[in-house]
Amino acid sequence: MRIKGSGSQFFGSGGGGSRSESFKRGRKRGQKVRGTILKWVSEDMAWVEIDGHRLLAQLHSHPPVGSRLTFLIIQLTPEIILKEIFESSSAGVGALTLAKDFETARILFEGKLQDHIIKLSSPQSPKRIHRFINILAEDIKLFSxxxxxxxxLKHINHSLASTKNARLIYIPWLIPNGHRHIGLVRNPKSSPSLIETILELELEDFGMVRIEFLHKTPDTSYRVKLQHPSNATELNYYLESLLAYEPAPQCLGISPLQQHEHGGILSQILFKQ
Known part of the structure; x- marks a missing residue:
């Protein structure tokens, strides 16, 4: 399959070839896909890999090999037409581009992860990381x-390194049925021995959920904030069950998510300097 075009438009031969048919399978118009620059063959032609499909593309931009690009599927028949919707991440890009890059990558990954949710949810929490690693090893597209x-996240953390004593993390295996996972770890300069960790995700019954941990050896405490705290009864039962673990973290309560927190961690850390 061959993609060509000018500007930010990308065209692929629809044809009846096995590669083009394989690319179309399971995809639809309006879907976003991510591709990696594999090799430049001329000033404006490069091999791009999208979910295991190698495509020869004529690109308007000239990102380095290894860069990730995001495309929007304009149509799949009779020709495959893709459009680059923003530039790939590189040094000097703005906060908005970094946020969009992460959001798109996370949506695509969590969409693929849905096929493995039942398998990932079955082990107890401490063992889920091992199951998660095994699932990635078995599914190359999910791993990619x-x-x-x-x-x-690496690009975002690089941009934060010079101004904030914090880094973002992504650990979706902890609560597999959640969506839009993200986390933040920071060490306040005023208290270097104190570690603050915030985990954020969305759950069907609670909306946005934020779990804020404070750790100072040997003690750990946490607070849960919910966008919809009226549904917290079952959560209370679950948190009480954690008291059986030793050492049990101290729960400081469940409270409503504040209005200024509804934008999420990513927005707060990138746009509120």
């Missing part, structure tokens, strides 16, 4: 999408 998310 996960690497894309972590690469986007």
């Amino acid at each position: 999408a996960y690497l894309d998310v972590t690469a986007c």
Whole structure:
């Protein structure tokens, strides 16, 4: 399959070839896909890999090999037409581009992860990381999408390094049925021995959920904030069950998510300097 075009438009031969048919399978118009620059063959032609499909593309931009690009599927028949919707992440890009890059990569990964939710949810929490690693090893497309998310976080953390004593993390295996996972770890300069960790995700019954941990050896405490706290009864039962673990973290309560927190961690850390 061959993609060509000018500007930010990308065209692929629809044809009846096995590669083009394989690319179309399971995809639809309006869907976003991510691709990696594999090799430049001329000033404006490069091999791009999208979910295991190698495509020869004529690109308007000239990102380095290894860069991740995001495309929007304009149509699949009779020709495959893709459009680059923003530039790939690189040094000097703005906060908005970094956020969009991460959001897109996360949506694509978590969409693929849905096929494995039942399998991932079955072990107890401490064992889920091992199951998660095994799932990634068995699904190369899922693994590629996960690497894309972590690469986007690496770009964001690099941009934060000079101004904030914090880094973003992504650990979706902790609560597999959640969506839009993200986390933040920071060490307040005023108290270097104190570690603050915030985990954020969305759950069907609670909306946005934020769990804020404070750790100072040997003690750990946490507070849960919910967008919809009226549904917290079952959560209370679950938190009480954690008291059986030793050492049990101290729960400081469940409270409503504040209005200024509804934008999420990513917005707060990138746009509120």
